[in-house]
Amino acid sequence: DARVTQTPRHKVTEMGQEVTMRCQPILGHNTVFWYRQTMMQGLELLAYFRNRAPLDDSGMPKDRFSAEMPDATLATLKIQPSEPRDSAVYFCASGLDGYYGYTFGSGTRLTVV
Amino acid sequence: AQKVTQAQTEISVVEKEDVTLDCVYETRDTTYYLFWYKQPPSGELVFLIRRNSFDEQNEISGRYSWNFQKSTSSFNFTITASQVVDSAVYFCALSERGGSRLTFGEGTQLTVNP
Numbered sequence: 001d002a003r004v005t006q007t008p009r010h011k012v013t014e015m016g017q018e019v020t021m022r023c024q025p026i027l028g029h030n031t032v033f034w035y036r037q038t039m040m041q042g043l044e045l046l047a048y049f050r051n052r053a054p055l056d057d058s059g060m061p062k063d064r065f066s067a068e069m070p071d072a073t074l075a076t077l078k079i080q081p082s083e084p085r086d087s088a089v090y091f092c093a094s095g096l097d098g099y100y101g102y103t104f105g106s107g108t109r110l111t112v113v
Numbered sequence: 114a115q116k117v118t119q120a121q122t123e124i125s126v127v128e129k130e131d132v133t134l135d136c137v138y139e140t141r142d143t144t145y146y147l148f149w150y151k152q153p154p155s156g157e158l159v160f161l162i163r164r165n166s167f168d169e170q171n172e173i174s175g176r177y178s179w180n181f182q183k184s185t186s187s188f189n190f191t192i193t194a195s196q197v198v199d200s201a202v203y204f205c206a207l208s209e210r211g212g213s214r215l216t217f218g219e220g221t222q223l224t225v226n227p
Contacts, residue, residue, distance in 0.1 A: 033215065043204065043217040056214060091158060093215075101148060102215065104158035 002026040006092050006105035013112055018080040021108045023092030024073055032075045033093040033102065034060075034067055043091075049075065082112045115140045117207050119218035126195055127226050134190040134221045136205030142166075147181065147188045148206040148215065158204070164188065195225045 005024040025032050034046040047057040047067035069075045089109050095102035116139040126132045149161040172179045176193045205218040
């Protein structure tokens with residue numbers, strides 16, 4: 001089965017450090033999402049792209065977060081500088097206009113100490 | 114604005130019982146899509162089903178079935194003869210139009226006890 005690949009699976013970093021999370025969407029998918037999951041907030045949309053163009057990043061703290069798709073095979077989410085409140089699981093998902101649902105990656109569990 | 118409500122935070126059943134997970138949604142669009150995802154203890158989100166707003170037929174897949182009722186804005190999920198492996202958090206989600214953002218409900222933690 002085709003998969004969405006996220007790296008790293010786990011990341012522990014110190015407050016103030018830059019964190020980069022990567023996602024390889026399924027080949028041929030044109031929609032990519034970044035979601036954050038915490039106990040308090042549940043699943044929150046951070047950003048999404050369609051045909052590599054950013055469509056909505058209103059859920060993302062702009063001063064420290066950035067999301068890009070340098071090419072169709074790679075999506076990145078950066079946090080600079082990281083803060084303890086950024087500790088969460090970050091999921092990437094891809095789909096083809098949602099027609100067959102969206103496939104989620106295994107997530108990156110981020111801990112900022 | 115779109116919203117999904119899963120009023121049941123936690124459900125606990127004994128194996129072989131049937132269980133229904135409720136999902137109520139709000140949207141102003143006439144075209145929309147509804148989803149269910151499963152998140153087992155391992156943490157990944159597994160796609161279960163997608164429904165569009167024009168198709169109100171109920172769907173059955175093995176022990177899983179879904180009841181979509183536009184009149185009550187509900188998209189409920191039933192597991193028949195539950196098994197321990199069904200223990201997970203189940204999320205209902207809504208997307209307005211194809212390819213747009215998914216809005217998730219809060220999730221329902223289902224525990225199936227042996």
